[in-house]
Amino acid sequence: AQSVTQLDSQVPVFEEAPVELRCNYSSSVSVYLFWYVQYPNQGLQLLLKYLSGSTLVKGINGFEAEFNKSQTSFHLRKPSVHISDTAEYFCAVTRGGADGLTFGKGTHLIIQP
Amino acid sequence: ETGVTQSPTHLIKTRGQQVTLRCSSQSGHNTVSWYQQALGQGPQFIFQYYREEENGRGNFPPRFSGLQFPNYSSELNVNALELDDSALYLCASSSGTGIGYTFGSGTRLTVV
Secondary structure, rough: OEEEEOOOOOOEEOOOOOOEEEEEEEEOOOEEEEEEEEOOOOOOOEEEEEOOOEEEEEOHHHHHHEEEOOOOEEEEEEOOOOOOEEEEEEEEOOOOOOOOOOOOEEEEEEEOO | OOEEEEEEEEEEOHHHHHHHHEEEEEOOEEEEEEEEEOOOOOOEEEEEEEEEEEEEEOOOOOOOEEOOOOOEEEEEEOOOOHHHHHHEEEEEEOOOOOOOEEEEEOOEEEEO
């Protein structure tokens, strides 16, 4: 079975500053990796995913993430955040096929003006 | 192209009752999975249906059951509701490969 650890439950950042949300995973087999964003009272929206190939993945809204197999990490970054980025961010993994997504507990990104 | 739609958006049930939640998959998607998200937590995988058969299940008791219909829409049924079943229930669809999931906005279930 796999697991996901999001090291920070809350990350406060000033507007226009860079941000990194950390995600580490544990799995005995190869996995696919995802970052989702959840705005209040809404479902999950896919930001980006790593399936194979280049370890640097670019997503929507200016976000990117880097897959590091040796450190089993998949940290999410954005060079300059906006107030509208305030939301809950979830990292998730799956082996694919019939295996569902395993989510971390989430990181609440708080953008301060 | 329509996304994933779930109904109802909110409902309140009494402990011991049964509930059915519904989900319409995104066009072209033949796999649907359900997740439970308790307040302040990440979603937890309940089960997945592919071509009308359950082909994956998380750590949930048998009172959580489901159906997938020929048009790939789906139902989640929960029997003998408990207070801890209060959560946001999310449906996600994918194109069968299980590596591209589109989520609906969820159904907020409150058990009193």
